[in-house]
Amino acid sequence: MSQSDSEDEHALIRRISAGDKTAFRQLYDAYEKRVFFFIKRRLDDPHESADVFHEVMMDVWRKADQFEGRSKVSTWILGIAHNKSIDLLRKRHRREWDELDEEAPDDAPTAVDLMAAAGDAAIVRRCVDGLKPAAREAVTLVFFEGLKYREIAETMACAEGTIKARVHRAVKDIETCVRRCGLAKSKETAE
Numbered sequence: 186m187s188q189s190d191s192e193d194e195h196a197l198i199r200r201i202s203a204g205d206k207t208a209f210r211q212l213y214d215a216y217e218k219r220v221f222f223f224i225k226r227r228l229d230d231p232h233e234s235a236d237v238f239h240e241v242m243m244d245v246w247r248k249a250d251q252f253e254g255r256s257k258v259s260t261w262i263l264g265i266a267h268n269k270s271i272d273l274l275r276k277r278h279r280r281e282w283d284e285l286d287e288e289a290p291d292d293a294p295t296a297v298d299l300m301a302a303a304g305d306a307a308i309v310r311r312c313v314d315g316l317k318p319a320a321r322e323a324v325t326l327v328f329f330e331g332l333k334y335r336e337i338a339e340t341m342a343c344a345e346g347t348i349k350a351r352v353h354r355a356v357k358d359i360e361t362c363v364r365r366c367g368l369a370k371s372k373e374t375a376e
Contacts, residue, residue: 312362
């Protein structure tokens, strides 16, 4: 996103905070698919995802005046979506979320590297889907949403080092899974 796109979105938020329904519709249309799929990837339920998406957008409408402009609009909206998804998952599963606070190197391969190594995007997707929810979300935000570790830390409300550690471990888990699936696939084709 260019600097001017970011400024345009900040202007939309200011207009929304003043009650401009046309500005809200523009922002809604711009983020509808991206935020819905962001939520759906976490909840794995299209109906709950639609409900949460609408809650997110209602928060954007009601809280636009609270947007301070220190981050990108996308980071702010995805942060709201993340928090609402986590709340629903906690209610649904009563899971405890482990927050690792250790530093990890910032040398993870790109999504393209992983797919090229796997030779099959379906294998990578299956391996990513098999990660723990917090790790899957961090990997998705880094590789598929293109966010920086700092932005992901803001979105997920945790330390940047935690995100780096999650991504680092997740990449290792994905590599192991890809190798295992790749070996199983080669055995199937050999038979």
